[in-house]
Amino acid sequence: EVQLVQSGAEVKKPGESLKISCKGSGYTFTNYWIGWVRQTPGKGLEWMGIIYPDDSHTTYNPSFQGQVTISADKYITTAYLQWSSLKASDTAIYYCARQDTSYYASGSQKGVAFDIWGQGTMVTVSS
């Protein structure tokens, strides 16, 4: 079964650091981009960034650049999202998701979308 399993809920204080994980299984981890998505009550879903685990090439949403670090360890098929200094505004649910690209028989791209999602990690930052 293809799945992404995320680490458990975290409760942290402002200023603390945190690293959450997303472990892929059931597929070739290095062949698919992994994205991170934040869910907050006020703003719905926000795309934070994406990483290609094979070479760790990463693209960030400018709104999150410098605020978080996305990384991956292809040898243990795990992607990470980390903060060096949390703020109360980082309180949210964080999802990882696999990006799949489908193709027509001709070889041209048919669609690009996040087809497999982790179960989400709730992060609460409060003094």
Place this chain on the structure above:
Amino acid sequence: EIVLTQSPGTLSLSPGERATLSCRASQSVTSKYLAWYQHKPGQAPRLLMYGASYRATGIPDRFSGSGSETDFALTISRLEPEDFAVYYCQQSRRPMYTFGQGTKLEIK
């Protein structure tokens, strides 16, 4: 940045009715980069449509997607009780992906 604007914000309908959700882009989006997701409380988002009009694996045929360039739509032909949720459109054109703000489909 491509801004996706979904309408309506909330849609109140009864089971058996037809639902049409709109997603308008601030710039042209190639259809292959447009997807729709269903999101229920306490669950991960679920991919419904990719490439604007292709159903993801296991998605019932009462769901359909259409549109091109700046105007896209998700239609649910006959609502089932399990269809009441929040729906998001999303575009994957590099370097910046974006989601719409969501449409809440609620039971009338």
